[in-house]
Amino acid sequence: MNNKVRNNKAWWLILPMLLLVAFSAIIPLMTVVNYSVQDVFDAQTRYFTGTEWFVQMLNDPTLQSALGRQFAFSLTILAIEVPLGIGIALLMPKKGWQASAILILVTLPLLIPWNVVGSIWQIFTRGDIGLMGWSLRELGYSYNITRSPLDAWITIVIMDVWHWTPLIALLCYSGLRAIPEAYYQAARIDRASRWAIFRYIQLPKLTNVLVIGILLRFMHSFMIYAEPFVLTGGGPGSSTTFLSQALAIMATAQFDVGPSAAFSLIYFLIILLVSWVFYTAIMNMQKDKKDGGA
Amino acid sequence: MSWMVWTLPTAIFFATIATLLAGMTAWEVVSPSVERKGFLPIATTRGDRLFIGLLSAAYLHLVVVGFTPLSIWLALGVSVLWMLVLMRWG
Structure with missing residues (x-):
């Protein structure tokens, strides 16, 4: 099979895309690298600083704690959204008008822009006029996201779960629809339990869409900005200031482009590593399965 | 520019x-390139090994620069060596 002469000319077809990506991503990223080693005042006045910004950023306690919070947040929402999304997908009707109706209902949160989601939840959680804030107060819990870090955290997690679980659910739903009926027939002949069907038919067939779902959700949540910014402004204190907000404060409010560039690169490397590990791990799991003949 | x-x-x-x-x-x-298995826990192609080498080199540089008093040139030297080892036996 390896002796076949392969025709690789089709690769030229990705050239337009490559140009586009060069302009939208690669060249800006290269510029960021250039910024990260200099102290730039304007186009004419700049000084080479070498690795100084990197040393400063890596040892900055504010950024270190923002990074910790970021990981805690991303892992929390993944741990909730993935099982919940699979569960919702399993419960969704398979055909008829109910299927269309439920699909639309489930998709709705995905259509709302980030900062609008933030505003919705900001009003929703207000103690005086918000439905959730007011109800919790009436029930005797002194709910206040501007004063209690725990309340703020839980609210942001719930908000993200509300906004993005539908993505996992939709991906899983399409994955479930792609399983041929023959698998279920075979399972029925074997008198397989509902759990066995899920564990040995549905879950393995969902691996591909789950890889995409987990990757997307991880990267999205790792770069979350607008929702907590509108809802809590990163507070109380800095208890919900995530990485991109810490970065934005530095880059736009304080206008330290050099340190921000250095920090962006560290941020980029973290995302690159985690995404690669996720992808490789799950792709290998599949390969082992195929080789094992299972 | x-x-x-x-x-x-x-x-x-x-x-x-x-x-x-x-x-x-x-x-x-x-x-x-033919995918093969070396000392890394996964089967890799040449491109995979280059990517792994570059990424680990980036992290090595960050650690050396950020948390040790060692020179960045040491990190570079170790990275080049690591890259060669990885490409040959990885």
Whole structure:
């Protein structure tokens, strides 16, 4: 099979895309690298600083704690959204008008822009006029996201779960629809339990869409900005200031482009590593399965 | 190009990466890579090993620069060695 002469000319077809990506991503990223080693005042006045910004950023306690919070947040929402999304997908009707109706209902949160989601939840959680804030107060819990870090955290997690679980659910739903009926027939002949069907038919067939779902959700949540910014402004204190907000404060409010560039690169490397590990791990799991003949 | 505020070290850095990528492409055309298993826990192609090497080199540089008093040149030297080992036996 390896002796076949392969025709690789089709690769030229990705050239337009490559140009586009060069302009939208690669060249800006290269510029960021250039910024990260200099102290730039304007186009004419700049000084080479070498690795100084990197040393400063890596040892900055504010950024270190923002990074910790970021990981805690991303892992929390993944741990909730993935099982919940699979569960919702399993419960969704398979055909008829109910299927269309439920699909639309489930998709709705995905259509709302980030900062609008933030505003919705900001009003929703207000103690005086918000439905959730007011109800919790009436029930005797002194709910206040501007004063209690725990309340703020839980609210942001719930908000993200509300906004993005539908993505996992939709991906899983399409994955479930792609399983041929023959698998279920075979399972029925074997008198397989509902759990066995899920564990040995549905879950393995969902691996591909789950890889995409987990990757997307991880990267999205790792770069979350607008929702907590509108809802809590990163507070109380800095208890919900995530990485991109810490970065934005530095880059736009304080206008330290050099340190921000250095920090962006560290941020980029973290995302690159985690995404690669996720992808490789799950792709290998599949390969082992195929080789094992299972 | 002045808006990109180039410096000599970053220019050398990107030129090296570009040369590596071009070289890998040429190598792939001349003799296509076969996926194999070395000391890494996963089967890899040449491109995979290059990526792993570059990424680990980036992290090594960050650790050396950020948390140790050692020179960045030491990190670079170790990275080049690591890259060669990885490409040959990884």
